[in-house]
Amino acid sequence: xxxxxxxxxxxxxGLAECYVTIEGNRYNFMQAINLEASVEKQKSEIPILGQxxxxxxxxxxxGSGSATFxxxxxxxxxxxxxxxxxxxxxxxxxxxxxxxxxxxxxxxTVILKDCNxxxxxxxxxDADAEYLDEDMDFTFDDxxxxxxxxVLAGMQ
Numbered sequence: 601x602x603x604x605x606x607x608x609x610x611x612x613x614g615l616a617e618c619y620v621t622i623e624g625n626r627y628n629f630m631q632a633i634n635l636e637a638s639v640e641k642q643k644s645e646i647p648i649l650g651q652x653x654x655x656x657x658x659x660x661x662x663g664s665g666s667a668t669f670x671x672x673x674x675x676x677x678x679x680x681x682x683x684x685x686x687x688x689x690x691x692x693x694x695x696x697x698x699x700x701x702x703x704x705x706x707x708x709t710v711i712l713k714d715c716n717x718x719x720x721x722x723x724x725x726d727a728d729a730e731y732l733d734e735d736m737d738f739t740f741d742d743x744x745x746x747x748x749x750x751v752l753a754g755m756q
Contacts, residue, residue, distance in 0.1 A: 603754030612700040622675065622692040631672055633733060635696060637665035637712050637740065663740040665694075665712065671732035676720050691716050694740075697747070705749040714741035 618629040639661050646655040679690045691714045699707035718737040726732060 605752060605754075606704075609703045609705055609752055610700075611698050611703055611705065615698065615700045617695075617697045617699075619695045620675070620692055621695070622679070622690065627675065629669070629694075631670040633668045633670065635665065635667040635694070637663065637694075637696075637710070637743075639663050639743075663712065663743060665715075665738050665740065667736045667738070668733055669736070671721070671724055671734045676717055676736060677722060679717065680720050680722070689716060691741075698749075705752060707747050708749045709745070709747035711744045711746065712740040713743060715739070716741075 618632045618635060620627045620629045640663075641658045642660040642662070643656045644659050646657050648655050679692075683689055694712040694715055695709060696712075697707055697709040715738050718739070720736055721734045724732055724734065
């Protein structure tokens with residue numbers, strides 16, 4: 601019989617750290633509520649003689665992400681203002697570490713490099729809300745995975 605994953609090896613959603621580095625300044629992005637970054641591969645269809653179907657070959661990739669955070673920092677609004685005033689677009693890095701001490705998978709750290717925000721909220725209020733948050737979409741040009749989760753027992 602195949603071995604099953606133990607429930608304790610799931611990674612707790614809130615046990616993470618997020619740091620943003622902008623022009624050498626490293627910020628603990630503790631106001632983050634969630635963040636998701638993904639890679640999309642570009643593929644070309646390849647015609648193959650003698651086959652009725654086409655093959656697929658990866659030809660590149662692009663990285664994008666989104667985050668929701670509490671509306672209590674002006675850091676990203678300052679980047680938008682600077683872009684408006686000078687035309688200078690600022691790139692930054694985001695480091696995300698997931699580590700749940702209960703799980704045997706250990707920790708994983710991903711560094712998203714050369715991130716660039718797509719835009720952002722300048723001002724906001726909501727008299728009916730419990731708290732204010734904001735969303736941010738971004739792209740990134742590179743990434744590293746300096747720490748990887750352990751392989752769970754029974755996977756190999």
